[in-house]
Amino acid sequence: MREVAKRFGLLTGWSGTPDFLDAERSFGRLLFAPDETGGALGFGGTLRRGSVTHLGDLFVLPGHQSAGVGRALLAELLRESGPKVTFASSDPRAMALYVRHGLRPWTPLLYLTGPAAGLPAPPARRTRAEEVATLDARASGGARPATLAWYAALPGVTMYATDRGYAATRLTGHDVLIGPAGGATPQDCADAVLAALAATRARTARIALPGTHPLVPTLLATAGWRIGDLDTLMADEPGLALIRPDRYVPHPDLG
Template sequence: MYSVRQASAADLAGVRAVANRFGNLSGWPQRPDYLDREMANGRLHAGFAGDAVAGFGATFARGGLLHLADLFVLPEHQSSGLGRSLLESLLPRDAPRVTFASSDPRALALYVRQGMRPVSPLLYLRGPLDALPGHGSRPAAVTPTEIAGLDADVSGGRRAADLAWYAGLPGVSAYRLGDGYAMARESGGVLLVGPAGGRTTQACADAVLAVLARHRAAGAARLCVFGPNPLLPLLLAARFTIADLDQFLSGDGDPVALDRYLPHPDLG
């Protein structure tokens, strides 16, 4: 017997166990992590097989846009209808909504049946920083408030509280260069860049490359890049490799600037 409801603090250990089965917390070495943020500022629903957590889903809001950040069901409970129930409880069909679908064809089909459409591949890149070209401009360290407007322009809606929460974590910095911005986190010897973007594709590229140059001592970096972003071929030419691939789906037009926005893998 399956059921779905808003997750409580008592359910979080079960949610974390599901997340760990899929390796979702590998990039979050300490708490608070993105699941804590989903619990505090998003909508986190748990799916149960009897009394045990068998799956979970969560959304973040960016203005009027809903980003489905998570939808995971344990393998032994997949194809049971639990994933569909979680999705229906989180995403109204009449709401602007986006998500990153895994490579599992069943997940893609589930989202399409819910009225979403595949728009672009989202590539997870990882590579060394020593092969990137130098950048003549140094980005300015700023507060999250100073980049909130730029982020809203490219990501589909304003989320000042989420940016401030992320900036408050150890190792996280926010930068601005002209009409571009980027947030970066050094953790475990790797620099994670995102969210990042700009009012133009050039402003986006300049900001990201300047931040990568500023943190060259980190040695390696990870980024999420949509297929149309002109940074993609540049990074691949600099010995970055594609570590994973998702499909970006949207349920209402094209609210995200695919050619000048780099999302955070967990915060969207």
């Protein structure tokens, strides 16, 4: 499965194992479609947050696309009860497949990059994963204390908190990835992200923001910030009711 992931550039930003595939295997489901030799034609993975199923991955090698492999993987991955969410790529075939399985496009998910310094921010304190687990559950739609603890233990990861918000950072060299992050209100989430950015002392930052998040206009009005890519946040209606895209910042790979 990692060979397939490498073909699609999915392991960029992960310096080694453990990586997001290990997270899916430990805290959700990880399935692959085998070829004749036991290798993978494609794979899919989910992560659970309480009752929410986050579809993190569904990839099929180009020579085997549109042959039913993706449909079979998706039907098995989404058979669990409860709300479903995913970040769909711009491939119209993928979006149509998700729609046929009950998901609907709701808002863009914008992948922004820019300078980490220079933005006004409140003070942040370092914290532990268990101390932000309840706030994360309210913002993200479901509890996942084990996943948060697993991520917080990885090299370069630090959890920060403000009075009513939190943000996880992962520092790689001079670059920092923000997420997950959340807050009791949209402004609390924005303050926590800005506080974490200031605390990391990184040069550049990466963050995935739902289109309705208040940080989108703030960052894009700041010199050096730009949209590098975008996906579409898709959910069935109960899923969107649980997730708060105006006060939650997902991790690009962990949801």
